[in-house]
Amino acid sequence: MTIPSHANVLVIGGGNAGLCAAIAAQEAGAQVVLLEHSDQQERGGNSKHTRNLRVMHNAPTATLDNSYSAQEYLDDLLKVTQGNMDQPLTEFMIEQSATLLPWLQRMGIHFQPSLSGTLSLSHTNAFFLGGGKALINAQYLTAERIGVKIFYHAEVTSIHLEDGAFKSAAVTNRGFKQTITADSVIFASGGFQANKAWMKEIWGCVADNFIIRGTPFNQGTVLKSLLAQDVASVATPEQCHAVAIDARSPKYDGGIVTRIDCISFSIVVNKNGKRFYDEGEDFWPKRYAIWGRLVAQQPEQIAYSIIDSQVTEQFMPPVFPSMQANSIEELAQLIAIEPSVLTATVTQYNNALASDKKTAQYNPKILDQCRTQGLTPEKTNWALPINKPPYYVYPLRPGITFTYLGVKVNNKAQVLMNDGTASKNMYAAGEIMAGNILGQGYCAGTGMTIGAVFGRIAGEAAACQLKK
Structure with a gap:
C-alpha cells in the first residue's frame, strides 16, 4: 500500500499518543493517515514498554482503590x-484524565486489579492487563478496524510550514522519498533521546554512558524541524525522564524491566564507594x-545499589x-571498589542508624522516618542496617526514557508559535509536548496520561477543524 499524497488528518508517530489521536479523529469523521517510523514488530514507540497510567478519580473504581x-x-x-510546569494546562490534563479509563476500554484495553505493595500505586495508577504491548496491540486493532490507514517504515525527515501552518512532510518509505500534504497534522513523534549526536551536544561525553530505555527511533527529527521554523518550545534540552537502570541493560529497548526498584531500601554508592x-x-x-x-553526575556514570x-x-x-x-569485602571485589572503603561506608551507615526501638518502626508502606542521624547525606526513611548476609548489589547506569524539550501547546492541543498565536492546523500529543506538564521530574504513569489526554483532544480538534 502506497502512502497517499494527501490526508484529511496526518498523524506522525505510532505510540499511545498518536494512536489515541488517530482513533479520535477517525471516529469524529476524518480520514486519517498514520505514519510509523518503525516496522510492525517494533511499533508503538516507548508505549510498548509501559505498564500503567495515572488518573484522577473521586471514588473507587473497578481497578483503583479509594480516591485520587x-x-x-x-x-x-x-x-x-x-x-516547573504550565499549571493551568496541567490542571486541565488532570481533570480530563478522569474520563480516560472507559474511553480506553472501548478500544479493547483491559486493566488489572489495583496493585498493592511497596510501589504505593493502588489508588493512583491503573495497570494495563498484559502491559504496554497489549495496550498498543489493542489500539492498532481498533485503528485498523475503524479505517485509519497505517504505514510502517515511514520516516518523516522534514516538515514544511508556511505562515505558521502545516503544508507538507517529506517521508522516506522503504527507501522511496515522497511528500504528503494534509489539512491538519498531529505530531506524536516523541523526543530526541535516541539521537546520540544531539544528546552529546547537550550532555557532552557523559552521554556515551547513557542507556536508552525505549525505542531507537526517537531521533527528534520532527521536533528539530519544527523548532527551526518559529514553533514555540517548552522545557530545556537537558531535562529528561532519567531513571537508574541496570548497567547490564541493552543500549536500546530494554524497557521497564531494566529499572532497579530497590533503591529506597538500599544504600547507593559511586565507583569510589561513597x-x-x-x-x-x-x-x-x-x-x-x-x-x-x-x-x-557520578564518576564514569556508574553507581551500585546495595541491600x-x-x-x-x-x-x-x-x-x-x-x-x-557473603561479606561486604567480597561484594566490593565483585564491583571493583576498594574493599576497605566500601566496608567503611557500610559501617558508617550502620553506626548512624537510630536505636533498635526506632529501627523497629520500619514500614515500607509509609514514610516511616526510620532514619540515620549525623550522616552526610542522611537516609530519611526505610533505613535498616545492612548486616544480614548474603549481600546483594545491582550496578546502575542512567536510563533515559524521554526528553522534555518539546513544542508548546494550549488546551486544544494546538501547537503555538513564538509570537503566541495558535497554529490553525497543527496539533501535538505525547512526549513531543510533555514538557508543558513536566518541566523536570516525573510521577509514575504521567507520560501515558499526557499522551492519551492530549492525543484524544488533538484528534477531535483536528477533525472539528475540517468541518469548519
Whole structure:
C-alpha cells in the first residue's frame, strides 16, 4: 500500500499518543493517515514498554482503590517538578484524565486489579492487563478496524510550514522519498533521546554512558524541524525522564524491566564507594525519575545499589539477577571498589542508624522516618542496617526514557508559535509536548496520561477543524 499524497488528518508517530489521536479523529469523521517510523514488530514507540497510567478519580473504581483527587494529583506533580510546569494546562490534563479509563476500554484495553505493595500505586495508577504491548496491540486493532490507514517504515525527515501552518512532510518509505500534504497534522513523534549526536551536544561525553530505555527511533527529527521554523518550545534540552537502570541493560529497548526498584531500601554508592544522595527521600514512584540524573553526575556514570537479605521480597525484581556475596569485602571485589572503603561506608551507615526501638518502626508502606542521624547525606526513611548476609548489589547506569524539550501547546492541543498565536492546523500529543506538564521530574504513569489526554483532544480538534 502506497502512502497517499494527501490526508484529511496526518498523524506522525505510532505510540499511545498518536494512536489515541488517530482513533479520535477517525471516529469524529476524518480520514486519517498514520505514519510509523518503525516496522510492525517494533511499533508503538516507548508505549510498548509501559505498564500503567495515572488518573484522577473521586471514588473507587473497578481497578483503583479509594480516591485520587485533582488536588492530590496536582500536589504530586508540583512536588516532583518543583512548579516547573504550565499549571493551568496541567490542571486541565488532570481533570480530563478522569474520563480516560472507559474511553480506553472501548478500544479493547483491559486493566488489572489495583496493585498493592511497596510501589504505593493502588489508588493512583491503573495497570494495563498484559502491559504496554497489549495496550498498543489493542489500539492498532481498533485503528485498523475503524479505517485509519497505517504505514510502517515511514520516516518523516522534514516538515514544511508556511505562515505558521502545516503544508507538507517529506517521508522516506522503504527507501522511496515522497511528500504528503494534509489539512491538519498531529505530531506524536516523541523526543530526541535516541539521537546520540544531539544528546552529546547537550550532555557532552557523559552521554556515551547513557542507556536508552525505549525505542531507537526517537531521533527528534520532527521536533528539530519544527523548532527551526518559529514553533514555540517548552522545557530545556537537558531535562529528561532519567531513571537508574541496570548497567547490564541493552543500549536500546530494554524497557521497564531494566529499572532497579530497590533503591529506597538500599544504600547507593559511586565507583569510589561513597554515598551521594538520600535513598529514602520519598516513595519510589515519586522519586525514581531523579536517580538517572544523579547517577549521570557520578564518576564514569556508574553507581551500585546495595541491600542485604532483609529486603529482597519488598520490591519488584528486575530482569537481571543481582550479584551477591557473603561479606561486604567480597561484594566490593565483585564491583571493583576498594574493599576497605566500601566496608567503611557500610559501617558508617550502620553506626548512624537510630536505636533498635526506632529501627523497629520500619514500614515500607509509609514514610516511616526510620532514619540515620549525623550522616552526610542522611537516609530519611526505610533505613535498616545492612548486616544480614548474603549481600546483594545491582550496578546502575542512567536510563533515559524521554526528553522534555518539546513544542508548546494550549488546551486544544494546538501547537503555538513564538509570537503566541495558535497554529490553525497543527496539533501535538505525547512526549513531543510533555514538557508543558513536566518541566523536570516525573510521577509514575504521567507520560501515558499526557499522551492519551492530549492525543484524544488533538484528534477531535483536528477533525472539528475540517468541518469548519
